[in-house]
Amino acid sequence: xxxxxxxxxxxxxxxxxxxxxxxxxxxxxxxxxxxxxxxxxxxxxxxxxxxxxxxxxxxxxxxxxxxxxxxxxxxxx
Amino acid sequence: xxxxxxxxxxxxxxxxxxxxxxxxxxxxxxxxxxxxxxxxxxxxxxxxxxxxxxxxxxxxxxxxxxxxxxxxxxxxxxxxxxxxxxxxxxxxxxxxxxxxxxxxxxxxxxxxxxxxxxxxxxxxxxxxxxxx
Numbered sequence: 001x002x003x004x005x006x007x008x009x010x011x012x013x014x015x016x017x018x019x020x021x022x023x024x025x026x027x028x029x030x031x032x033x034x035x036x037x038x039x040x041x042x043x044x045x046x047x048x049x050x051x052x053x054x055x056x057x058x059x060x061x062x063x064x065x066x067x068x069x070x071x072x073x074x075x076x077x
Numbered sequence: 078x079x080x081x082x083x084x085x086x087x088x089x090x091x092x093x094x095x096x097x098x099x100x101x102x103x104x105x106x107x108x109x110x111x112x113x114x115x116x117x118x119x120x121x122x123x124x125x126x127x128x129x130x131x132x133x134x135x136x137x138x139x140x141x142x143x144x145x146x147x148x149x150x151x152x153x154x155x156x157x158x159x160x161x162x163x164x165x166x167x168x169x170x171x172x173x174x175x176x177x178x179x180x181x182x183x184x185x186x187x188x189x190x191x192x193x194x195x196x197x198x199x200x201x202x203x204x205x206x207x208x209x
Contacts, residue, residue, distance in 0.1 A: 051172045055089050056162065058112035062079055062087030067208040068184055068201055073091045073170050075178040076105060076124045077098035077131065 078197065086201060090121065092166040093178050100131040102163070107136040109159035110150055116143050184208075 053071065079086055092109075094101035104124050111120030123139045124131070133154070140150040153159075170180075181188040184204040188197075 049173050051169055053169050058117040059090045063084050066085055066087035068086045068204045071089045071182040073093035073175050073180045075094050075101050077101035077129045
């Protein structure tokens with residue numbers, strides 16, 4: 001499991017509703033991400049929270065350099 | 078779908094067992110035990126195929142089907158070796174306000190609920206265009 005790391009580079013703005021003020025940062029090691037999550041539901045376009053995410057390498061599919069990252073929060077039941 | 082995008086998409090799975098799903102929590106911990114043995118994704122797929130049969134005996138049986146060492150797996154499960162890791166995922170989800178499943182973040186864009194493949198493709202294609 002990753003730990004907090006310095007943020008080496010900004011990646012991109014997130015979405016149309018994020019263009020005004022929000023960016024997402026990936027850490028230099030790919031196990032930690034600080035994410036500014038946004039909601040794009042009409043009428044509620046605003047930042048929700050800035051949260052540092054970590055994950056297990058075994059729970060990842062696809063290359064670390066992929067231009068699109070999908071983070072799935074799910075429940076087996 | 079990942080194969081369709083051929084290295085352009087990465088998927089990260091995060092545990093978000095809901096409190097009302099009383100059998101889910103041990104299943105999430107079991108999947109991480111399988112992951113420690115190099116079989117996370119086969120076990121993950123087995124759980125979704127078997128839901129909601131997640132009693133201890135079921136979880137051990139699935140490990141056996143995948144060729145995992147049943148004793149070592151049982152020890153991992155009984156010790157709740159990955160409980161704190163699942164807790165961490167839950168805390169991160171709650172901090173993001175994610176209280177239903179499935180919920181996706183696609184390059185930071187929130188997508189709540191089961192979504193059609195066509196809609197997924199549309200969101201991914203848009204994210205790819207924005208990265209060019």
